[in-house]
Amino acid sequence: MDKDFAIKVSNVSKTFRIPHEKISSVRGAFVNALKKKGYEEFNALNNVSFEVKKGEFFGILGRNGSGKSTLLKVLAGIYTADKGKVHIDGLISPFLELGIGFNPELSGRDNIYLNATVLGLTQKQIEEKFDSIVAFSELERFIDQKVKNYSSGMQVRLAFSVAIHANREILLMDEVLAVGDSNFQSKCLTEFNKYKEMGKTVILVSHDTATIQRYCDRAMLMRNGQIVKIGGAEEVGNEYINQNMSDEEKRILEEEKRKKIEEEKQIQRATAEERNRIEEERKKQEEVEKNRKAKIIKVEFLDENGKVKNVFRAGDDVVARIYYRSLAKIEKPVFGVAIHTQEGLLVSGPNTKTSKFNIDKIEGDGFIDFIIPRNKFFTETYKFTAALFNWECITPFDFKDKAYSFKIVSNEENQNGVFKLDHLWKK
Secondary structure, three states: OOOOEEEEEEEEEEEEEEEOOOOOOHHHHHHHHOOOOOEEEEEEEEEEEEEEEOOOEEEEEOOOOOOHHHHHHHHHOOOOOOEEEEEEOOOEEEEOOOOOOOOOOOEHHHHHHHHHHHOOOOHHHHHHHHHHHHHHHOOHHHOOOEHHHOOHHHHHHHHHHHHHHOOOOEEEEEOOOOOOOHHHHHHHHHHHHHHHHOOOEEEEEOOOHHHHHHHOOEEEEEEOOEEEEEEEHHHHHHHHHHHHHHHHHHHHHHHHHHHHHHHHHHHHHOOHHHHHHHHHHHHHHHHHHHHOOEEEEEEEEEOOOOOEOOEEEOOOOEEEEEEEEEEEEEEOOEEEEEEEOOOOOEEEOOEOOOOOOOOOEEEEEEEEEEEEOOOOEOOEEEEEEEEEEOOOOOOEEEEEEEEEEEEEEOOOOOOOOOEOOOOOOOO
16 A cells, blocks of 8 residues: 555445345344345445545535445444445544444443543553543533433534544544534534644545535545546535535425426315315416416526526526516506525515516516525525515415525525625724
């Protein structure tokens, strides 16, 4: 192995066998023992190969089930690869899933000694570092309580504190910032900077693209147990965001299809009387639509290139194209929109009149674009309302309340609120 590399993974594969039968009793276990076993094979890792240089901060991104955590457990020696080889040059300090390596019946004090011993520290080394470990975890008052009584955040603080005090050459971090308050997360990030200055090697798994892009030299994107991309952290992080946006677009389309199928099934299951009622309501609605002087046909969301989509990145232009049909000439119409969060909080509700965008008239079919240039929204699915009024804005010709939605994916680190506010500090 090249002396410049801390980790070298060659063609590693790992498969789990998932039983189909659920056994919940002794009798069930006995009966199941006489049956032919039914298993489903799950390929958690499939021919994975990569290298990490000494002193490098290496990030791993991927959705749930992509194989990230399994890979870290293979590197830590918790799992044995079915195929391939793993070469490690240096001692590893793993910080993996919550609670791993802890005995919940022992106190925090005892677990420090237990965990640190497993990581290779001697009794003397543990005693020398003990006060520092406890101080960093901020658990002085609770150190003699059983770990089973700790909150998830307290367990994370204790485990992370032991891991960084083990002073190993290689640190494995799995979602270290997923649990814990902002103060603790800030301390973790400070420690990352110290590790970088000391030339330590860190493997960091996280769903937080911003953290990977900020702290890692390189990154790797995984999907379905395979490597999709390895490269600069910025480049790989952007690819991960694009991948998530594409997945969300597909999910929205599938959800719309599923709703239509379910509605059709409900109609089919309905009694003759219910079907008659549904048909009467449909006819009444059609009659209302026929007599409506003007109506909104639909709203489509477009990117700056005119492509229809429902998921955008923060910083993208969002174009809401409102299609209308006017059965008669309408003088000075007013188009209005409203944007709400999922919880119903109104973000904004402008209209063409208040925006000083006057329209002389509409007649027949057409559309109008509502554009949010370089949107500054945080990650959220937003509900979109479209309405068409006369000039007095009292009674709408049509009103589609929260009938449409679009999603924003933001890479902003501190997403407090709804959007990024342009601001300055001055002293």
